[in-house]
Amino acid sequence: MPAREQAAATPRVVVLEDVGQGYSVAAALATGGFDVVVVGTAARAWRAIARSAPALVVLDARTSDAAIRLLARLRLVESSIPALVVCARGEFHVVAALEAGAADCVSPPYVAAELNARARALLRRAYGPTHWQPMPIRIGRLVVCPLSREASRDGVPVRLSPKEHGLLLALLESPGRAVGRRELLARVWPERAVPNGRTVDMHIAWLRQKIEVDHRRPQIIRTVQAVGYLIAPPRE
Amino acid sequence: MPVVPSQSSAIILATYELAPSLASALDANGIASIVARDEYDALHRIRTEGPGLILVDLETPAAMNALRAVADESLAVTVLALTPSDDAGAILRAFANGAHSCAPRSCGPGELTARVDALLRRPSTNGAVSPRLIKIGDVMIDAAARSVSRAGQPLSLPAARFDVLLALARERGGIVPHARLIEACRWSHVRRASLRVIIADLRRLTGLRIRSVPRVGYVLPTE
Numbered sequence: 001m002p003a004r005e006q007a008a009a010t011p012r013v014v015v016l017e018d019v020g021q022g023y024s025v026a027a028a029l030a031t032g033g034f035d036v037v038v039v040g041t042a043a044r045a046w047r048a049i050a051r052s053a054p055a056l057v058v059l060d061a062r063t064s065d066a067a068i069r070l071l072a073r074l075r076l077v078e079s080s081i082p083a084l085v086v087c088a089r090g091e092f093h094v095v096a097a098l099e100a101g102a103a104d105c106v107s108p109p110y111v112a113a114e115l116n117a118r119a120r121a122l123l124r125r126a127y128g129p130t131h132w133q134p135m136p137i138r139i140g141r142l143v144v145c146p147l148s149r150e151a152s153r154d155g156v157p158v159r160l161s162p163k164e165h166g167l168l169l170a171l172l173e174s175p176g177r178a179v180g181r182r183e184l185l186a187r188v189w190p191e192r193a194v195p196n197g198r199t200v201d202m203h204i205a206w207l208r209q210k211i212e213v214d215h216r217r218p219q220i221i222r223t224v225q226a227v228g229y230l231i232a233p234p235r236e
Numbered sequence: 237m238p239v240v241p242s243q244s245s246a247i248i249l250a251t252y253e254l255a256p257s258l259a260s261a262l263d264a265n266g267i268a269s270i271v272a273r274d275e276y277d278a279l280h281r282i283r284t285e286g287p288g289l290i291l292v293d294l295e296t297p298a299a300m301n302a303l304r305a306v307a308d309e310s311l312a313v314t315v316l317a318l319t320p321s322d323d324a325g326a327i328l329r330a331f332a333n334g335a336h337s338c339a340p341r342s343c344g345p346g347e348l349t350a351r352v353d354a355l356l357r358r359p360s361t362n363g364a365v366s367p368r369l370i371k372i373g374d375v376m377i378d379a380a381a382r383s384v385s386r387a388g389q390p391l392s393l394p395a396a397r398f399d400v401l402l403a404l405a406r407e408r409g410g411i412v413p414h415a416r417l418i419e420a421c422r423w424s425h426v427r428r429a430s431l432r433v434i435i436a437d438l439r440r441l442t443g444l445r446i447r448s449v450p451r452v453g454y455v456l457p458t459e
Contacts, residue, residue: 033410091347098350104337105351111324117331118338125336133458134409147410148455162452 010035010135011123012052016045016067017060017086024174025060025086025115031146031169032116033134042066046073049081055123057083058115061097062108068100075101082122086115112173137172139220139231142211144168153211163188164207167200171221171231178224204229244268245285246352249278249302250293250318254341258291258318261345265352275302282306282313288356293318293341294326300333304420307334308379308402314355318343332407332416370405372456375442377405384442391441396424400434404446404456413453 012035015026026038037052039045049057057074059067071083082104085097089107097105103125104118123132134147142158144151149165151158160168166188171179181197189199208215221229246269248258255271262269267289272278275298282290290306290313292299299317306315317330321340330338339351370377374387382398384391393401403420404412418426426434435454439446447455 091344094343094347095350098347098354103354109322114324114327117328121331121336132409148457149411149449149452162449 010133011055012037013056013058013119014039014045014048014052014054015058015060016040016042016070018063025058027175028112028115028173029058029119030135030137031112031173032119033132033145033147034116034119035135042070045070049074049079054081055127056119057081058119059083059085059102061085061087061093068097071097071100071102080126082126084115084119084122086110139172141213142220144172146172151211158210160207160210161203163203164210167203167207168211171229175231178227178230180228184228200228245270245287246289246291247272247278247281247285247287247313248291248293249275249296249299250291251295254293254295254318257345258293258348261348262291262352264345265349267352274298275305278302279305279309279311282311283309287313289314289316289352291316291318292330292335294320294330295341300329303330303333303335307406308382310379316351316355329419370402372405372408372444375444377402386442393438393441394424396421396426396430397434397437397441399424400426400431401438401442401444404454408456409458411449411453411455417453 010033013029015029015036015038017025017038018040026036030036037048037054039048045057045059048054059071061067067085071085074081074083083102085102085105087093087097087105087107094105094107103122106115106118134145136143136145142151142153144165146169149160149162151160151165167184170184170187181200184200185192185197192199204221205215208218208221212218212220221231224230244267246262246267248255248262248269248271250258250271259269259271270281270287272281275296278290279302281287292302292315294300294317303315303317306313315335317335317338318341319326319330319338321342327338337351337355339348343351370379376385378384379402384393384398384401399421400417403417414428414431417431418428435446435448438444444456447457449455
């Protein structure tokens with residue numbers, strides 16, 4: 001059996017989701033190291049697929065059936081690009097998506113790690129066990145590698161602790177949404193029996209000192225009074 | 237001679253409660269299924285009978301061992317893991333151990349049939365869940381033979397060192413947490429304190445630049 005050369009490419013993923021509802025699917029995939037192209041309509045998705053030849057298509061079918069129609073259109077032209085569909089909970093929706101040609105389906109509730117694991121499994125199945133280079137996430141002048149915990153600001157390496165990196169990824173998975181302290185505690189400190197919101201505040205303060213240009217006037221991580229923190233969504 | 241996988245036959249490794257309903261759902265879909273007694277029986281049947289599919293119920297005691305063995309031997313079979321509903325940890329462990337897809341244990345026959353159809357209509361590039369041979373620079377790892385060579389010269393690695401190296405090689409470029417490395421050592425009992433010694437040995441023996449990520453795990457860089 002021949003040994004496979006370990007190619008180091010970044011798989012491009014076209015994501016169709018209702019961008020008016022936020023970027024939950026695209027943001028989750030970005031934290032998995034995918035090169036994400038996010039579009040809001042089926043027509044734009046069709047053009048993006050034709051233009052960028054993605055390795056994978058991820059379609060959010062929770063709010064409309066445009067995703068399923070696009071899937072049927074892709075299968076009509078015998079496109080071999082695997083499709084992962086995020087569908088509403090319930091057997092009916094899962095079966096409809098799979099019968100329309102989805103290679104895999106995921107329904108809420110799911111965590112970003114599960115979405116990424118399913119996407120990687122589809123890539124492995126479609127293209128073989130190729131190793132790929134994770135795509136860094138850019139937030140202004142900050143660049144974060146989601147898988148290896150490396151980060152840099154203006155090209156200068158920034159050392160993030162595991163908890164700081166976890167907090168940053170938890171916020172990046174839901175850009176534009178205020179993430180509460182309790183949710184951050186549950187995500188980043190699952191081992192902690194007695195939750196304490198001050199722990200989050202302290203780590204956010206340390207994180208800001210490392211990643212913000214002026215940590216007293218934070219531009220990346222904003223405080224939402226009485227709730228928690230948020231990272232602004234990407235601009236279209 | 238390798239056995240050619242048949243898309244119309246499946247092996248079921250499931251609890252006594254779940255196996256009959258899985259078998260009847262597959263039968264209704266035209267897929268002949270056999271319920272394996274245990275993971276050894278399942279693996280033997282995959283090697284000799286060449287089924288296209290195996291359903292692995294994660295509630296069976298040795299389910300993860302079966303998944304890892306399929307991956308290590310690079311067996312040409314599609315793996316669908318059945319996980320407890322909404323158990324993200326179990327789903328992630330199944331994918332990390334080579335499952336092609338996961339479905340909830342509680343899914344109905346309609347969803348199971350649709351998922352099986354979706355898996356089988358898209359044959360994988362080589363059927364294998366992971367490469368049997370992994371080449372990193374001048375280091376060659378044979379997962380099935382459990383052997384490692386450097387510049388063509390065989391290296392003698394104890395079981396735990398081999399398992400840690402294989403886990404790092406399979407997830408190159410990403411952090412492999414301490415817990416997953418310990419879990420990967422399925423032939424020996426490894427404590428977290430021993431990992432540092434194992435990694436030091438691997439760096440010395442293989443020359444690979446395994447990077448430590450303090451308090452998290454280790455990374456084998458892609459370049």
